[in-house]
Amino acid sequence: MVEKTPDTVTIERTFPAPREVIWRLWTQPEHFASWYGPEGSTVSVVTMDVCVGGTRVVCMEVLTPQGPKQMWFTGTYLEVAENQRLVYTDSMTDEHGRVMTSEELGMPPGHPTTTEVQVQLESVAGGTRMVVTHVGIPEGSPGAIGWERAFDKLSDRLNATRSE
């Protein structure tokens, strides 16, 4: 219990496909959109600039009793080692890229609003072993504040680009 880092989820799978194929499923918009969202949702990849520091904006539309609802996820690629390792941040944002607070999400304060996704690929007999680690960065923690600043900068830049 204590050995396990409490703010991390690790999932391991082996797929009967080469690493190159799995890599494409994560990094090519049309592939990613095909599997990421749950049943009944539509995922559209707005931006997927797969390079260190590159931006990632994903929109997920879900049907609710009140009609379709769009959810936005914004992040930055932190590590890009082709066919081997992909690390990016992921935050639920509004349509302008502003990170939503846990209160707006209806979560208890301190709930991570920014998370980091790490994908590790390894060739094994018969396919690829994939380890996905999802790390929560608690709201208000130094990490989260850092990312929020980065996102502020990013959204400023986006706004500046739009008004140009």
Added chain:
Amino acid sequence: MGRYFTDRLYSHLAKYGAGTATTTDDRLDATFAALANATRRAMLARLVRGEATVNELAEPFQLSLPAISKHLKVLEKAGLIERGRLAQYRPRSLNPGPLEEVSTWAEQYRPVWEGRLDRMNNYLERLRREDKDA
């Protein structure tokens, strides 16, 4: 995430309720602060095996007893450990409650990822079939 995520939001609200938010926040802060130290994590790991006296807890570390007792106070304040009633030895024991609380919000992503990776697998199969057909 979609439907599942929304369900989660409601279950969280139900679990934590309105008004206890600040307390939850403080508690999570205290838990994370307490866990952000290797000595304290090692002490918790020791207590997983059963209760221990302060001397037993201090044994593996080259630290003064006041330093050890400071670490124990942090763990106690975070509610991660409890003091026994045996006045003379006052053995410490583990209280798993706060740890379960912090693991909840990470663990809630597990089923989300299981679902995603199931779909990834199905999608791969579809790609392979289409490739064969082509």
